[in-house]
Amino acid sequence: MKQAAAVRRLLLLRHGKALRSEPGARDFDRGLAARGVTDSEKLGAFLTRHRLLPDRVLVSPAVRTRDTWAYAARACPAAPATVFDPRLYDAKAETIFDIIREAGDAGAVLVVGHNPGLHELALLLIASGDVENRERLQEHLPTAGLVVVDFVVKSWSKVHPQSGRLEQFIEPRTLDEAVD
Numbered sequence: 367m368k369q370a371a372a373v374r375r376l377l378l379l380r381h382g383k384a385l386r387s388e389p390g391a392r393d394f395d396r397g398l399a400a401r402g403v404t405d406s407e408k409l410g411a412f413l414t415r416h417r418l419l420p421d422r423v424l425v426s427p428a429v430r431t432r433d434t435w436a437y438a439a440r441a442c443p444a445a446p447a448t449v450f451d452p453r454l455y456d457a458k459a460e461t462i463f464d465i466i467r468e469a470g471d472a473g474a475v476l477v478v479g480h481n482p483g484l485h486e487l488a489l490l491l492i493a494s495g496d497v498e499n500r501e502r503l504q505e506h507l508p509t510a511g512l513v514v515v516d517f518v519v520k521s522w523s524k525v526h527p528q529s530g531r532l533e534q535f536i537e538p539r540t541l542d543e544a545v546d
Contacts, residue, residue, distance in 0.1 A: 374522060375474040376466060376491070376530065377413075377420060378484050378513040382406040382437070383538075384430040394455065398433045401538075405510035406434045408541040410441030418514060418534075420476035422447050422469060426454035431478045434510070446476075454479045459486035469522040481507055488513045488532075491525070495532025503535045512536040 382402025387393060398406065413419055419442055425435050427450040439445055453461055454477065462483050469475045477484070485507035492500065492515055503513060515530035 372473070372518075372520060374472075374517045374519055374525065375418075375420075375533075376515045376517065376525075377418060377474065377476040378488055378507075378515070379409065379434065379438075379476060379478045380481055380484050380507050380509055380511045381426075381428070381430040381434040381478060382409075382510045384509070394428050397429045398437075402430070402434065402509065403437055405538045405541065406437035407440065408538075409434075409510060409512060409536075410438035412512070412536065412541060413438065414441045414443065418474070419443075420446050420472070420474040422472040422474075423449070423476045423478065424454060424465060424469075425450050425478040426457070426480060427452050428455050428480070431455075431480070435478045456480055457483045459483050459490055462487045463490070463525075467523050467525060472522070475522070484513075488515065490527050491515055491517075491530040492532045493528040493530060495530075496535075499535040500532055502537070503532065508537055510538040510541075 382405045383399045384396045385399050423446050425431050514534040516533050517525050517530050519525055
C-alpha cells in the first residue's frame with residue numbers, strides 16, 4: 367500500500383528591524399532596534415496563538431537573527447529544537463533551500479534569516495495561495511515579515527520549486543490585528 371504524503375510546513379521569518387551599522391563594525395554583530403524587539407515578541411505571540419509552532423528552528427548565527435528568535439521564543443510554551451547554522455548568514459535562496467531539504471522528519475520548520483535570500487526563496491517555492499497575499503509578498507518581505515508555506519510531500523527532500531501553497535503572509539504592520 368502506498369503511503370500518503372504528509373503536509374510539511376515552512377515558516378520563513380526575516381529578522382526584526384536591526385540597529386544601523388556603525389562605522390568599522392561588522393554587519394554580523396548588529397543587534398535589534400527597539401522596534402525589532404517589539405515585533406519579535408509579537409511574532410512569538412502570533413506563532414503561539416495560531417498554533418504555528420515549529421518542530422525545528424534554523425537560525426542564522428548573526429546577532430539580529432539570534433535575538434529575533436530569542437524574543438519570539440519567549441512566547442512558546444516549549445522551546446523547539448534550534449540550530450544556529452552559519453550557512454544561513456547572508457545566504458542565497460538556493461543555499462537556504464538546500465538546508466531546508468536536510469530537515470529530516472520535522473513536520474514544521476522555521477528559518478530565521480536575511481534578505482534577499484529569504485524573499486527570493488519564498489517566491490521560488492510558492493505556486494498557489496491567496497492572490498492578494500502573494501501579490502504583497504511579490505513586492506517585498508519586510509523585517510519581521512513571516513511567510514507560512516505548506517507542502518504536501520513525504521519528506522523535505524521532496525520539496526521542489528513552485529510546489530508550495532502560501533498559507534499566510536504576516537507583516538509587522540498587521541501583527542497587532544493578527545495577534546488579537
